Amino acid sequence: MKLALGIEGSANKVGIGIVREDGEILANPRHTFVAPPGQGFLPKETALHHQDHLVRLVHEALAEAKIGPKDLSCIAFTKGPGMGGPLVSCAVVARMLSQLWAKPLVGVNHCVGHIEMGRIATGAADPVVLYVSGGNTQVIAYAEHRYRIFGETIDIAVGNCLDRFARILHLSNDPSPGYHIEQTAKGGKHLLEMPYVVKGMDVSFSGILSFMESTAKQLLAKGELSPADLCFSLQETVFAMLIEITERAMAHCNKADVLIVGGVGCNLRLQEMMGIMVAERGGRLYAMDDRYCIDNGAMIAWPGLLALQQGQTTPLAESTCVQRFRTDDVYVNWR
Structure with a gap:
């Protein structure tokens, strides 16, 4: 063998x-x-x-x-x-x-x-794939011997956006900045409205990051919002954008299932939000842990x-x- x-x-x-x-x-x-x-x-x-x-x-x-x-x-x-x-x-x-x-x-x-790791680990046969990591953000589906990209970031990856915001809060990089944003966000109670940039099948995160580095940072300094509120708001916004373009790809490809891969795919809040959308469409979400x-x-x-x-x-x-x-x-x- x-x-x-x-x-x-x-x-x-x-x-x-x-x-x-x-x-x-x-x-x-x-x-x-x-x-x-x-x-x-x-x-x-x-x-x-x-x-x-x-x-x-x-x-x-x-x-x-x-x-x-x-x-x-x-x-x-x-x-x-x-x-x-x-x-x-x-x-x-x-x-x-x-x-x-x-x-x-x-x-x-x-x-x-x-x-391919996601397919073998979860048993997903032919899903729409949301690939989210520190360096990549893509919505993908297989067709005619290639993994076709139906949507992607037009500037920075979602993981890079999360990581760079974690630096502002001086969150630990062990095991990852995204993990600490996820944990901090659980204590958030106030949702801050911020730029929501979806352009057809593509997304943009640089404007959100600039907003967080300026406006949100000022609100934090004034004590109007807590670090937990900012982490919560950032997650909810960027994940909603990802779910929107994933659902659009599902409709375009006539596929019901979704597989999330990449380091950001470990985020349980992202999995929860995606799972709700996929269930409403009668499909199944395939996701993995950090292994x-x-x-x-x-x-x-x-x-x-x-x-x-x-x-x-x-x-x-x-x-x-x-x-x-x-x-x-x-x-x-x-x-």
């Missing part, structure tokens, strides 16, 4: 996953680079973090899976999109292992990795194995990274 080792490190999390061709995840350790409160993670510092932990994580994954290098069928790695330094650090290790162990390389699109929503190696190993089974491999000379690698650039020949 074929096995794939996947290496993910496109942002501040580095992970190694080992997956069997029947979809069984044998190992999936990861480590997160945590910046101080009020700061984001920079490419150079994140890349050095990944370099420090990659080899240890490979050993840990092999030991957990109780296999050796000879048992692997391929080495899958994140080709993009993502941050340049971290991506290259992981690609170098992938190339090294490929040559040391004489295993083929398979470059994987990070976004497609999230989708598979957040970046991990298994989400790279699994689509790498699917591609390998269709004869797709990545020559060493083409094993470069692409920071802007769109979801719909990938030919999905395993569906």
Whole structure:
């Protein structure tokens, strides 16, 4: 039975996953680079973090899976999109292992990795996908061997908006800024009206962030609103925007089910709001917890194995990274 080792490190999390061709995840350790409160993670510092932990994580994954290098069928790695330094650090290790162990390389699109991980983890067959993370915000549906993007952010990702607001409040980055916004929002009682920017199937979050950095910050300083009120208001607004464009995509594609993937997809309030809309349309919501929503190696190993089974491999000379690698650039020949 074929096995794939996947290496993910496109942002501040580095992970190694080992997956069997029947979809069984044998190992999936990861480590997160945590910046101080009020700061984001920079490419150079994140890349050095990944370099420090990659080899240890490979050993840990092999030991957990109780296999050796000879048992692997391929080495899958994140080709993009993502941050340049971290991506290259992981690609170098992938190339090294490929040559040391004489295993083929398979470059994987990070976004497609999230989708395929969601499908195998939840059993979703053909849903509309809401992909929400620190670097990406897209509404996606499968058609004719590609994951088609029906709507997306026209500026910053929803996760980036949440993270940058968390810096204003100096919320902890451990385990993530979004998690602390979610927890703080539970104490919110007053909903602040703020920009709601939906343009057809697309959304914009930069105006909301500017509003939160100025007007909302002034209200906070005057004591008119609490941090909990601001977190609550921000979540309710941006999540409502995401649900609107997801519902529009469902109607367009005539699909009843929704799958939420990406780091922001762990948010239980987002899942609750989406679940209400999907239930009203007679469909089912598929969602995951932080084991598979957040970046991990298994989400790279699994689509790498699917591609390998269709004869797709990545020559060493083409094993470069692409920071802007769109979801719909990938030919999905395993569906």
